[in-house]
Amino acid sequence: MSRFMKDLLIYCLxxxxxxxxxxxxxxxxxxxxxxxxxxxxxARLSRRKVAWITSGGPVEPLIAxxxxxxxxxxxxxxxxxxxxxxxLCEKAEEMGYSRDLCSYARSDIxxxxxxxxxxxxxxxxxxLVCCNNICGTVLKWYExxxxxxxxxxxxxxxPFCHTEYAEEMKRYVKRQxxxxxxxxxxxxxxxxxxxxxxxxxxxxxxxxxxWQAVLDTAANRPSPMTAFDAFFHLALIVTLRxxxxxxxxxxxxxxxLNDKVxxxxxxxxxxxxxxxWDNLPIWYRLRWLSKKFAEHDACLVADTYTTAWCGTLxxxxxxxxxxxxxxxxxxxxxxxxxxxxxxxVMDMIDKYHVDGFVMHSNRSCKPYSLGQYDIRxxxxxxxxxPCLVIEADMTxxxxxxxxxxxxxxxxxxxxxKERKG
Amino acid sequence: xxxxxxxxxxxxxxxxxxxxLKAERNRKIIGYFCSYTPEEIIYAAxxxxxxxxxxxxxxxxxxxxxxxxCCSLVRGALEGALKGKLNFLDxxxxxxxxxxxxxxxxxxxxxxxxxxxxDVVLPVKLNSESAxxxxxxxxxxxxxxxxxGFGRRIxxxxxxxxxxxxxxxxxxxxQIYSLHSENPHIISGSDVYAIVRASMIMDRDDxxxxxxxxxxxxxxxxxxxxxxxxxxxxxxxxxxxxPDVYRILEKSGGSVIWDDLCTGSRYFSGIIDNSGDPVESxxxxxxxxPVCPAKHLSVKSRGEHLVNLxxxxxxxxxxxxxxxxxxxxxxxxxxxxxxxxRQGIPCMVLEIEDRLPTEGQLLTRFETFMHML
Ligand code: SF4
Ligand code: SF4
Numbered sequence: 046m047s048r049f050m051k052d053l054l055i056y057c058l059x060x061x062x063x064x065x066x067x068x069x070x071x072x073x074x075x076x077x078x079x080x081x082x083x084x085x086x087x088a089r090l091s092r093r094k095v096a097w098i099t100s101g102g103p104v105e106p107l108i109a110x111x112x113x114x115x116x117x118x119x120x121x122x123x124x125x126x127x128x129x130x131x132x133l134c135e136k137a138e139e140m141g142y143s144r145d146l147c148s149y150a151r152s153d154i155x156x157x158x159x160x161x162x163x164x165x166x167x168x169x170x171x172x173l174v175c176c177n178n179i180c181g182t183v184l185k186w187y188e189x190x191x192x193x194x195x196x197x198x199x200x201x202x203x204p205f206c207h208t209e210y211a212e213e214m215k216r217y218v219k220r221q222x223x224x225x226x227x228x229x230x231x232x233x234x235x236x237x238x239x240x241x242x243x244x245x246x247x248x249x250x251x252x253x254x255x256w257q258a259v260l261d262t263a264a265n266r267p268s269p270m271t272a273f274d275a276f277f278h279l280a281l282i283v284t285l286r287x288x289x290x291x292x293x294x295x296x297x298x299x300x301x302l303n304d305k306v307x308x309x310x311x312x313x314x315x316x317x318x319x320x321x322w323d324n325l326p327i328w329y330r331l332r333w334l335s336k337k338f339a340e341h342d343a344c345l346v347a348d349t350y351t352t353a354w355c356g357t358l359x360x361x362x363x364x365x366x367x368x369x370x371x372x373x374x375x376x377x378x379x380x381x382x383x384x385x386x387x388x389x390v391m392d393m394i395d396k397y398h399v400d401g402f403v404m405h406s407n408r409s410c411k412p413y414s415l416g417q418y419d420i421r422x423x424x425x426x427x428x429x430x431p432c433l434v435i436e437a438d439m440t441x442x443x444x445x446x447x448x449x450x451x452x453x454x455x456x457x458x459x460x461x462k463e464r465k466g
Numbered sequence: 467x468x469x470x471x472x473x474x475x476x477x478x479x480x481x482x483x484x485x486x487l488k489a490e491r492n493r494k495i496i497g498y499f500c501s502y503t504p505e506e507i508i509y510a511a512x513x514x515x516x517x518x519x520x521x522x523x524x525x526x527x528x529x530x531x532x533x534x535x536c537c538s539l540v541r542g543a544l545e546g547a548l549k550g551k552l553n554f555l556d557x558x559x560x561x562x563x564x565x566x567x568x569x570x571x572x573x574x575x576x577x578x579x580x581x582x583x584x585d586v587v588l589p590v591k592l593n594s595e596s597a598x599x600x601x602x603x604x605x606x607x608x609x610x611x612x613x614x615g616f617g618r619r620i621x622x623x624x625x626x627x628x629x630x631x632x633x634x635x636x637x638x639x640x641q642i643y644s645l646h647s648e649n650p651h652i653i654s655g656s657d658v659y660a661i662v663r664a665s666m667i668m669d670r671d672d673x674x675x676x677x678x679x680x681x682x683x684x685x686x687x688x689x690x691x692x693x694x695x696x697x698x699x700x701x702x703x704x705x706x707x708x709p710d711v712y713r714i715l716e717k718s719g720g721s722v723i724w725d726d727l728c729t730g731s732r733y734f735s736g737i738i739d740n741s742g743d744p745v746e747s748x749x750x751x752x753x754x755x756p757v758c759p760a761k762h763l764s765v766k767s768r769g770e771h772l773v774n775l776x777x778x779x780x781x782x783x784x785x786x787x788x789x790x791x792x793x794x795x796x797x798x799x800x801x802x803x804x805x806x807x808r809q810g811i812p813c814m815v816l817e818i819e820d821r822l823p824t825e826g827q828l829l830t831r832f833e834t835f836m837h838m839l
Contacts, residue, residue, distance in 0.1 A: 140800055141800030142797070143796040145535060145796065146793060147793075180565050181564050181568075181590070181794060184590060184760075185759065185797035186797070188762065188797075189801065192765050192766070202590045202597065204562070204587045204589070204600075205568055205585075207571060207572060207575070208585070211607070213607065216599075217589070217599070224594065383569065384572070411535075412565040412568065414533060415536050415566060415570075415573075416569040417533075418531050418532070419572070419573055419577070
């Protein structure tokens with residue numbers, strides 16, 4: 046190892062340690078994420094285990110076991126944001142994966158074989174934890190990675206709640222939470238400390254409450270933040286849920302936002318129209334889209350995506366975290382029927398005083414996108430607000446036509462202006 | 467063989483058969499889409515389980531519900547329902563499998579009204595005791611739902627009789643596959659396809675009455691298949707909605723001697739031990755049957771199953787039949803192909819949108835593949 050690399054590592058480890066202790070309170074997102082990824086990439090040196098886990102997966106036991114959680118989906122988002130999606134997706138297609146598959150999965154699968162992408166690939170996993178509460182794609186994706194890395198795979202199977210979270214589902218998921226802990230203890234060769242687990246559980250709930258509070262500031266007029274800001278700040282509640290650093294970060298953010306509210310500073314200079322976004326962000330066009338809407342004095346005040354990481358707080362009990370985890374992880378937004386999704390959407394429309402609904406019809410994500418047309422119909426019937434559907438993909442920019450989307454946004458905004466004046 | 471005309475007829479026009487069953491015998495009919503449907507429970511309730519395969523042809527009404535990147539099975543199924551082609555149904559049941567069917571169930575529940583409706587939210591992983599228990603719970607619940615929905619009791623003895631009937635049917639179907647596999651000249655692949663396909667549509671007691679004669683007929687050589695050389699092909703995928711595949715393949719000098727399809731061997735694999743609790747026995751079959759890619763048994767189970775089948779059935783080559791936009795199968799394809807490559811098994815892939823390529827194109831592709839074998 047070169048001298049430089051050694052120095053870099055020592056520096057990063059020191060930084061990582063500091064981050065873990067939560068010493069510096071005003072860290073920026075980029076700092077935290079850099080340290081986090083460096084820590085993950087040097088896990089072998091610090092003799093810590095790495096687990097790859099799905100974005101909707103129960104990360105808290107990993108944190109409590111001092112296992113570093115790594116999120117291929119977060120990685121997918123970074124790949125998208127750095128516009129490396131198309132290239133990696135193409136590579137997966139050369140490997141035989143159909144272009145119609147989820148672009149997060151495609152880019153991660155090919156990235157693993159070449160250590161490509163914006164951060165030179167993810168650190169090798171010691172285990173994989175797949176919770177299918179978001180889709181069936183992750184099941185196949187994690188099977189592929191389990192074969193590729195030849196590491197143990199734990200599947201937390203959360204039955205789909207079309208209309209109910211039934212008794213037998215409860216029993217099944219609860220039983221699996223126990224199996225999950227046994228799996229982690231086996232792979233790590235040591236026991237879970239229950240006091241630590243409780244602490245992590247409380248921090249997780251606190252983090253989610255703060256995240257909800259952050260998103261709630263957008264109910265103000267003008268809104269101090271846009272959904273584009275939420276897409277950015279989301280990273281921590283996804284990746285480091287259950288840590289002090291996340292709690293500190295959002296507490297700080299909340300303060301900044303509340304200050305803006307008090308001073309009446311809006312995220313969009315002349316906010317006139319308030320919109321709701323549905324589905325994943327289009328990572329490679331965030332700036333363009335944000336400008337496009339701002340040009341029309343429109344602020345995307347909320348979205349169905351980032352709320353997913355605090356949407357099941359109502360089922361969580363911070364004093365009985367492990368117990369309540371089963372329900373909270375099973376009843377997330379993507380694991381419920383479209384009528385219940387439509388209800389959630391309509392609640393958000395009321396809560397954030399929304400004038401129009403923008404749906405990203407995302408080729409990559411079938412559980413999120415199939416059913417959108419029905420949700421649109423329900424929302425139009427019950428709320429009477431204009432709805433727009435944009436055809437795109439979150440990471441694979443080959444499925445995005447800028448001129449077409451621009452035309453549709455313009456027409457949609459005209460409609461809203463006419464309605465609202 | 468005259469007997470097979472009826473099977474071909476039913477396969478060609480299942481809806482007319484369904485309507486007749488309703489009109490002439492006043493049967494209650496429940497429609498379903500996948501081989502994870504616990505048909506035995508429906509049958510035990512005295513209701514006819516009828517498999518639906520999605521309408522072929524133009525999609526117009528379903529377009530207002532599903533984007534173009536949804537598989538043609540789901541879109542076609544909804545199209546059939548919205549066009550009123552399924553009005554002879556008294557209900558539908560949706561076992562949980564892939565993300566697309568999951569959403570079809572929602573859209574179906576909100577936009578159609580066939581009376582009875584049930585989701586059977588099966589476990590996705592099939593390799594743990596807790597999953598087995600959950601599977602049993604889910605099947606019991608479906609039994610209760612049916613009882614309530616149709617106001618009938620389903621006793622254990624009804625379930626045992628159903629299991630027995632299905633065991634017999636499955637044994638005959640497997641036997642027909644085996645006869646064909648042992649001697650591909652004895653019956654054509656299209657005929658075998660028509661029999662299996664029709665067996666998911668026909669009244670099961672009628673079917674069971676007819677199958678012994680079919681088996682006898684095949685053994686006697688009453689069925690005709692041409693005598694040319696036939697490369698032995700294993701067909702792998704989800705659903706094959708295209709009888710022409712079998713015919714064109716035979717024209718090119720091959721024959722499907724076995725398959726790993728949801729509409730093929732996955733439907734009839736797994737004889738059920740009928741001595742214990744019947745619901746548990748049904749659950750056990752699903753836990754052990756060759757797995758669909760939307761379910762998880764182990765990370766290697768499908769690849770290993772494929773290689774075993776190739777060896778056991780002495781296949782010369784494998785054709786992967788992929789339906790466009792079908793995620794579970796598309797995810798499995800590269801590694802299944804790798805399994806083949808490692809074992810030196812030649813394979814080709816046929817991706818189908820909703821219609822087959824033209825006969826000429828397909829024939830050329832098949833012929834090229836046959837030359838490689
Ligand atoms: S984008 Fe959709 S399909 Fe892809 S991993 Fe996420 S939830 Fe699953
Ligand atoms: S398994 Fe494939 S073909 Fe079947 S419904 Fe799902 S996506 Fe469509």
